[in-house]
Amino acid sequence: MFDIAKVYESPADDFDVFIRITREEDIAVARQMAKQLAQEAGFSLADVTKIATAVSELARNIYRYAGQGKIMLKKKTEEKEGPYLEIIASDQGPGIADIDLVMTKGYTTYERSLGIGLTGVKRLMDSFAIYSEVGKGTVVIAGKKGRKF
Amino acid sequence: MENLRSNYGDSRVVPIIALNEFLLVPIQIDLDDRTVGLLQQQILEEIEKTRARAVIIDVRMVDIMDSYISYTISETAAMARLMGCRTVLCGLQPPVALTLAQMGVMLQDITIARDLEHALLLADSQSGVG
Numbered sequence: 259m260f261d262i263a264k265v266y267e268s269p270a271d272d273f274d275v276f277i278r279i280t281r282e283e284d285i286a287v288a289r290q291m292a293k294q295l296a297q298e299a300g301f302s303l304a305d306v307t308k309i310a311t312a313v314s315e316l317a318r319n320i321y322r323y324a325g326q327g328k329i330m331l332k333k334k335t336e337e338k339e340g341p342y343l344e345i346i347a348s349d350q351g352p353g354i355a356d357i358d359l360v361m362t363k364g365y366t367t368y369e370r371s372l373g374i375g376l377t378g379v380k381r382l383m384d385s386f387a388i389y390s391e392v393g394k395g396t397v398v399i400a401g402k403k404g405r406k407f
Numbered sequence: 408m409e410n411l412r413s414n415y416g417d418s419r420v421v422p423i424i425a426l427n428e429f430l431l432v433p434i435q436i437d438l439d440d441r442t443v444g445l446l447q448q449q450i451l452e453e454i455e456k457t458r459a460r461a462v463i464i465d466v467r468m469v470d471i472m473d474s475y476i477s478y479t480i481s482e483t484a485a486m487a488r489l490m491g492c493r494t495v496l497c498g499l500q501p502p503v504a505l506t507l508a509q510m511g512v513m514l515q516d517i518t519i520a521r522d523l524e525h526a527l528l529l530a531d532s533q534s535g536v537g
Contacts, residue, residue, distance in 0.1 A: 286437055311471055311506045374510055
């Protein structure tokens, strides 16, 4: 069983970037920090943009639906194939009752939205997993591999 | 609108340049949620004031556009259209275009141009609102 609370309590030291999302401004802070880390890790400009955009979507989801949470980023540059970056978005908000439904493109409970956030993140990243429990919170873990060329 | 104004004050977030019958909006700052909301309000007010025929939004300097920013720009264009004003978006950077396409973001109610020159041409050549 995936432990949502344990992920939320992860120590900040385990990550290269650790951002608490509590205010709307933190969404922009998160994407700028993600952009910087991805650049440092050696990702191409296209991948830097995809990573920063994915982080922006995840941070906004935290702010909108859970009120607060954390974005945690970890880079692994020692990979032979190129850089690798893991994004963990974690909150202790209301959780998602029907994950399949929220992963449907165009579905949204927020009026000012394209309903593209989570499906968009999944499309931008190489790996994507979502864990959620009603009343406990939500964790999204996404990874991006950098191509060498 | 009045309510928004009292919350945010009358601050201008981006320069809006009136050029013939067009409004030129070069975005040169990171668009956080508050800024993009202010931008929308500001554009609509300027359309009303100047009776512009087209708004040209230049996003050449914008390096991250997520679905919310896209949504708000699209919504602004839809509002402008209802006011009889066309919206032309230009200068989308290749990585931004790639990201939006991959996410499946459609920019509706907006004419897309390659650059400012192309945008001015499109804004000028097309009569009516599309």
